[in-house]
Amino acid sequence: MSATSLVTQIKAGCRVVRYQGVRNVTSRRLTMIWLMLILHVFIGSTLAGSFVIAALSMGYDTLQPILITAALGFVVAFPVSWIVAKQLYQMR
Secondary structure, rough: OOOHOOOOOOOOOOOOEEEEEEEEHHHHHHHHHHHHHHHHOOOOOOHHHHHHHHHHHEEEEOOHHHHHHHHHHHHHHHHHHHHHHHHHHHHH
């Protein structure tokens, strides 16, 4: 499949981008998703590290609590990343 067949339609006014398997994804939504994923790399690692440090400071120093808090920080970072991306996108 060529690169030109991935983007098959752009309408005037509201741009509609068609990708294989994803239909009618607006360019704003696609930009928001990419921005959220990029922000999640940084926010997720920051929150996961903060949660692990909090667990260690409370005396939970075995593997299971450390992994649980790291995973919890990773999951909590998804809505936080979406909110930050939304705020950044609205500022432009």
